[in-house]
Amino acid sequence: MKELQELAEQLINGYSDHVARLTQELLDKGATPQTILNEGLVAGMTVVGERMRSGEMYLPEVLQSASAMHASLKILKPHLVRDGVESRGKILMGTVKGDMHDIGKNLVGIMLEGAGYEIVDLGLNVQAQKFVEAIQTHKPAILGLSAMLTTTMLHMKTTIDAITQAGVRANVKILVGGAPVSQKFADEVGADAYARDAVKAVDKVKELLAA
Amino acid sequence: MNNRLNDAMDCRASDRVPFVPAIYEHKAWFVHSTPSIVCRDVKLFTEALLAEYESIHPDALTVGIDVYNVEAEAVGCQVRYYGEGETSVPAIEPDTVLYHGDDDMGSLRMPDPSKDGRMPVNVEVATNIVQALGKEIPVRGAVSGPFSMAASLVGPENFLMLTITKPALVHEVMKFCAEVIQQYATAFVRIGCGIVIFDSQSSPALISPDMYRDFVLKPTQELIRSLQMLGVKNVPLIVGGNTTDILEPYLETGGNNILCDYPADAGEFLLRCSAARRAFRRNIDSSDFITTTPEKLGARTRECLDEGKGYPGFILGTAVAPFGTPLEHLLAIKTAVEEYSGKSSA
Numbered sequence: 115m116k117e118l119q120e121l122a123e124q125l126i127n128g129y130s131d132h133v134a135r136l137t138q139e140l141l142d143k144g145a146t147p148q149t150i151l152n153e154g155l156v157a158g159m160t161v162v163g164e165r166m167r168s169g170e171m172y173l174p175e176v177l178q179s180a181s182a183m184h185a186s187l188k189i190l191k192p193h194l195v196r197d198g199v200e201s202r203g204k205i206l207m208g209t210v211k212g213d214m215h216d217i218g219k220n221l222v223g224i225m226l227e228g229a230g231y232e233i234v235d236l237g238l239n240v241q242a243q244k245f246v247e248a249i250q251t252h253k254p255a256i257l258g259l260s261a262m263l264t265t266t267m268l269h270m271k272t273t274i275d276a277i278t279q280a281g282v283r284a285n286v287k288i289l290v291g292g293a294p295v296s297q298k299f300a301d302e303v304g305a306d307a308y309a310r311d312a313v314k315a316v317d318k319v320k321e322l323l324a325a
Numbered sequence: 326m327n328n329r330l331n332d333a334m335d336c337r338a339s340d341r342v343p344f345v346p347a348i349y350e351h352k353a354w355f356v357h358s359t360p361s362i363v364c365r366d367v368k369l370f371t372e373a374l375l376a377e378y379e380s381i382h383p384d385a386l387t388v389g390i391d392v393y394n395v396e397a398e399a400v401g402c403q404v405r406y407y408g409e410g411e412t413s414v415p416a417i418e419p420d421t422v423l424y425h426g427d428d429d430m431g432s433l434r435m436p437d438p439s440k441d442g443r444m445p446v447n448v449e450v451a452t453n454i455v456q457a458l459g460k461e462i463p464v465r466g467a468v469s470g471p472f473s474m475a476a477s478l479v480g481p482e483n484f485l486m487l488t489i490t491k492p493a494l495v496h497e498v499m500k501f502c503a504e505v506i507q508q509y510a511t512a513f514v515r516i517g518c519g520i521v522i523f524d525s526q527s528s529p530a531l532i533s534p535d536m537y538r539d540f541v542l543k544p545t546q547e548l549i550r551s552l553q554m555l556g557v558k559n560v561p562l563i564v565g566g567n568t569t570d571i572l573e574p575y576l577e578t579g580g581n582n583i584l585c586d587y588p589a590d591a592g593e594f595l596l597r598c599s600a601a602r603r604a605f606r607r608n609i610d611s612s613d614f615i616t617t618t619p620e621k622l623g624a625r626t627r628e629c630l631d632e633g634k635g636y637p638g639f640i641l642g643t644a645v646a647p648f649g650t651p652l653e654h655l656l657a658i659k660t661a662v663e664e665y666s667g668k669s670s671a
Contacts, residue, residue, distance in 0.1 A: 128489070169570075172533040174485040181486070201437035212413025214405065217481050217531070238419070239405075264611050265350055265414055293530070293566070294612040302616065314561070 115145070118153045121186070125158035126165075127248040128178025130185040137186040147193035151230065155183055156192075159228025167313045173221065180224040187227075201232035203323050206248055206286075207258035208236030215262035216306045218292055221312040222258060229259070242269070242276035249282045256319055259305070261292040271303040278304070289317060289320040327600040329384045331440070331648060334559040334581050334604045341638045341666035343384035343408075344659050345606060345609030348377055349467075350414045351646040352390055355380060361406040361415050362646065364390040367446055370525040371453040375429045378458060381655055388513075389467025391415040392523050396469050396505050397423075397477035398432060399442030399647070411649045412662035421576030422480040424498065433501055437558035438512035451518045455599060459517060470524020470562070471544045472532075474502040481526065488536055495540055503544040507551050513515065516554045521561045522580065537571045547557050549579040561606075569593050584608065587644060591632040595639075604638035609658065611644035 117140055124132040138316050140150050162179045165171040171179075205226055216238045223233045234252050236244060248259065257277075261267040270290055277283050290305040300308035307322055309315035332339040334416045353363040355376035363369045374386055382439055389395075391404070391414055398404045403421035407413045424433060438444040451466045456462060469477070474486045482663050485494050527541045549560045562580025564571070567588040575583055581603055585594040587610040598605045607629050609622070627642070633639030646655065 150599075161458075169533075172529075172536065173531050174488045177486050178489055200361060212411070214416030214419065216419075217485075220482065239413075262647050263414055264614065265412065267612065268615065268647065296612060298395065298614055312599070 115149075115153070116144070117159075118150070120201060121150070121154035122161065125155060125179055125182045125186070126161050126183050128175060130178075130182040131139075133182040134185040134189060137189045141189070141193065142281045147190050147197055150186070150190060150197045151194065151199070155186055156230050159183060159225065160249060161277070162228065163225055163313045163316060164189065167311075173217070176221065176224065178306040182256035183224070183228055187313070188322050194228060202230040203255040203319070204232045204234065204252060205256045205258055205319065206247075206252055206254035207237065207246075207260065208240035208245060209238040209260045209262070210266055211239060211241050213261050213263055213266035216260070218262060218312070219258070219260035222260070222309070222315045225312040226314050226319060229319075231319065241245045245273050246276055246280040246282065249277065249286050250280075254286060256267065256287045256322055257291055259288065259290045259317070261290075261295060267294050270299075270305070274304050287325075289300055289315065289318055289322065326460060327384055330463050330582075330640065331559070333640050334603050335636055336599075336604060337390075338637040340402060342633070342662055344579050344642075344662045345383055345385050345387075345640055345649050346381065346643045346655055347608070347611070347645045348655075349380075349387075349392060349645055350412070350648045351549065352377055353412070354648055354650070356434050357455070359407065359410065359412050360390050361411065361487055362415075362477060365406070365443060365446060370446065371457075372452045374450065374454050378462070380652055381659060383659075385463040385465060385519075386454060387467050387521055388447055388454060388518070389521075389523075392467040393417075393473055393477060393526075394449060395443055395467075396436070396474045396502070396509060399436035399438075399444050399509070400478060400505065402477060406497045414529075414648075417477050418542060419480060422478060422483070424479050430494075430501065431443050435501075435508065436505060438509045441489075444509055444512065448512045448516065450510070450511055451539055452516045455517045463477045463519050465519040465521045465561070466510065467521050467523060468506050468510050468513075469502075470522050470527060470564075471499045471502040471506060471542070471548065472508060472541045473524045473526040473637055475499055475646075476526040478502065480532075488540060489530070492539070496638075499540060499544045505625075507548055510548075511555060514552065514557055519559075520552055521563060524561045525565035526631055527571075528564050528568060529570045530566045534574065538574050540573045540619070545578045545580070553579070563606075566602065572597055574602060574662075582606055582640060584642075595636055597631060598638060599636055602638070604640055605633075606642040607633055608641040609643045611643070611646050611650075612644075614646055614650040614654055619653050622654055623661040626658045627665060630662065630665045
């Protein structure tokens with residue numbers, strides 16, 4: 115469908131107004147919300163991810179595309195809920211205690227949302243206990259932990275230990291990331307996976323959910 | 326006077342590679358306190374720097390703990406400080422950013438380094454350290470780069486979006502930030518202190534090389550040139566992350582002692598910096614500083630030293646040492662540097 119392709123292209127270009135208008139037009143013409151989501155938004159964000167991976171797009175452009183995606187989702191969400199369309203999985207995420215940086219986490223959230231996952235974002239400077247409670251409340255398939263500083267990354271272990279002690283570790287797969295984090299560190303703190311960037315995070319989430 | 330760092334910045338051979346570890350929030354550890362307490366207390370901050378020097382004998386000292394907050398705080402942003410026993414690093418409260426991308430920048434006022442925020446604290450600490458150690462080693466005041474300060478002032482995501490939606494406004498904000506930094510840096514220079522500019526928000530992890538040229542290069546060049554005119558011969562410019570893709574404009578800033586962080590391509594830095602007769606600091610990854618062993622750090626240090634072997638403009642550093650890094654781990658790196666060239670230092 116030509117309009118869906120145009121929707122994806124406008125999303126890649128980051129034109130929020132156009133994306134919102136096209137979303138409404140597609141709904142008015144009878145396109146299903148799921149089709150618009152998958153063939154417009156997810157398709158567009160997949161290209162955004164590929165271009166980010168290849169260095170054709172950088173964070174400012176990706177944020178523009180994300181803004182366009184959110185403009186469309188604002189219109190689509192009531193329709194998706196009404197039709198009972200389920201997401202590909204629920205992801206809980208947050209920046210660990212003592213860390214006020216969230217660009218990396220937000221970017222991961224954008225790419226995951228663009229890939230069709232539901233995001234529950236606890237924000238930044240999140241205490242271990244709050245992660246535990248959110249796992250119990252939201253029952254996510256995956257928990258994403260972010261840290262930007264060498265000093266705060268150590269709270270990833272504290273958080274995972276608290277989740278284990280609360281008896282909910284088996285309920286959730288844990289993905290870690292952030293500038294100082296590595297696969298070695300992820301192994302040491304008992305995470306299930308490590309992603310070095312937002313595009314890789316989407317791949318890792320797919321792998322974890324398929325396992 | 327220990328001139329190893331100055332010799333390296335002049336690409337002049339000295340007895341060994343200079344060692345300049347990145348100790349910021351970890352300074353508080355030397356006085357058994359926390360970053361939030363020490364960064365606001367002249368006496369403790371001074372004692373922390375003196376203790377850092379006595380414990381490690383690095384080849385330079387840097388006055389700064391939460392280096393990216395100071396200018397934005399002085400303009401009016403609020404910083405979150407943590408309570409007793411909390412070792413987290415102070416940070417700008419996201420909800421207190423001052424500028425939301427309106428066309429009117431009139432609400433932004435120029436701070437006075439002698440009065441506003443913690444600028445006077447840092448300048449007083451620098452004065453104390455210059456008096457105590459200024460004849461022994463280089464002492465540098467830490468300032469933000471214009472792009473990083475602007476990101477703090479506007480909020481990083483908002484600011485990155487503005488580079489696309491309102492580029493002219495970004496240039497204006499950058500101009501304002503460069504002026505704030507220039508004033509703050511001048512206060513350090515006046516008391517005989519050197520300067521280090523930190524600008525990791527301009528790393529290719531966040532913006533493209535084209536954006537670096539469009540937005541960052543010119544105000545950074547002007548800032549560095551203004552500091553050179555004040556008599557600061559060499560101005561280190563620290564941009565973390567893999568900066569290989571911006572190496573050309575990075576060199577064009579005029580900064581000396583640029584950073585080749587651990588993910589960056591040391592071979593490329595060596596090639597281009599030696600052609601430009603410019604010093605670069607190679608960082609050791611610090612993410613496992615707390616959990617690793619001195620032996621492993623020694624081996625890693627030797628690998629890093631091999632990367633710059635024979636180049637007189639090579640400086641060894643570390644990524645930011647996490648709070649609580651055991652002293653023997655930092656000393657293991659220092660010892661490896663000394664043994665590499667067969668020279669120890671007091």
